[in-house]
């Protein structure tokens with residue numbers, strides 16, 4: 474990279490000195506941005522681009538040390554050279570402690586200035602090379618993702634480069650591949666990270682409530698609208714709106730969403746005033762969106778509006794050894810939660826994990842590890858501890874406890890209820906059947922909700938959420 478492509482931010486409030494320094498540096502082909510105050514310096518640093526910073530500690534509006542601390546706290550890619558008055562070596566030492574790269578004591582020669590800045594540029598250049606190598610060669614973690622497979626490196630790179638834009642991202646992938654993790658990664662990697670991330674599931678909300686969920690409503694607009702309510706679009710202002718299971722969106726709402734995307738404005742249900750928001754849309758589906766378009770279930774014009782940056786999450790079976798990296802991570806987590814001693818998987822168990830085809834992807838892997846941690850103990854997870862069909866994939870020779878194609882072993886596997894002869898008046902509403910199953914499981918696990926959740930193969934938060942909803946509706 475040519476020296477001139479890393480600019481020098483010169484923060485010096487004495488105009489005559491600033492002019493002299495700038496002259497020296499321009500002669501060496503540096504691009505110089507000169508500011509006189511701490512506030513202007515912070516504004517220049519906002520873009521997050523690499524810079525060499527020449528920082529006078531005595532600024533009219535703040536101590537230069539504050540600028541340094543900000544650079545340090547935000548881990549900005551800057552090499553800071555502090556300029557101190559003669560005799561204030563103590564301040565220079567403190568500055569080094571806060572991450573300054575070097576210091577210059579006034580008065581200094583043109584040579585000293587030029588050499589110090591040249592070294593700082595070189596150091597930044599090398600740091601950038603190391604950074605890009607790390608990006609190319611494999612990150613084992615990226616936001617909520619675990620996995621160093623090549624397939625996932627490609628995903629991380631797309632998120633890196635798409636994050637800063639406002640363009641809509643369309644995430645596809647089988648169930649449990651991490652589409653929600655990906656949507657959050659895009660948000661957290663973007664400049665919108667400090668603003669809200671609002672997720673709504675287009676498949677889980679009843680059709681007639683969906684419009685109000687997205688766009689909000691005004692009091693009295695329909696039965697039950699007892700007060701004005703902000704929708705997801707308004708709450709996501711400045712941040713990211715994640716529309717999960719987008720293909721489930723009803724046709725009339727597809728039209729409304731299209732209008733919203735085209736104009737950036739919407740009207741809450743029952744309202745008359747247009748509202749404007751600035752947000753980034755990320756959407757996801759585990760269907761094939763083009764087929765939905767071809768079969769007339771999804772508007773073609775909306776599809777092309779949303780399908781700007783596509784990200785496809787590969788199924789877990791195509792991610793090389795990610796399955797082991799993820800399994801080990803969750804084993805450590807769940808063993809700690811369940812107070813079990815597990816440290817590792819046996820080679821046979823690892824082989825079974827590696828060769829299984831994981832139709833439920835990472836979510837299924839999480840459930841498998843959770844079940845093991847709930848039902849067993851020891852320092853090594855053996856093949857026979859894995860629930861079916863994994864534990865029965867390749868029975869370890871001579872292991873008598875290996876179950877055949879039976880369900881998950883262990884005392885807590887729920888006993889099958891004898892099928893009761895059913896008369897129509899004995900039929901319970903589905904929510905009650907679900908509630909009974911959950912409450913029975915919790916009771917069978919002595920009130921341990923994570924354990925009950927693992928055996929029901931749902932997440933503990935689903936149980937907590939459902940219980941809250943039953944409570945609110947007076948059903949508990």
Ligand SMILES: Nc1ncnc2c1ncn2[C@@H]1O[C@H](COP(=O)(O)OP(=O)(O)OP(=O)(O)O)[C@@H](O)[C@H]1O
Pocket residue numbers: 617618619620646647648649650651652653654655758759799835836839
């Ligand atoms: N690469 C990964 N590393 C670690 N955990 C992951 C990874 N991918 C997904 N997960 C975890 O797996 C679970 C499922 O992920 P997520 O909900 O994002 O999947 P999804 O693709 O949205 O699934 P669905 O289509 O069923 O909604 C979550 O608990 C998530 O934290």
Ligand SMILES: [Mg+2]
Pocket residue numbers: 652653717
């Ligand atoms: Mg999802």
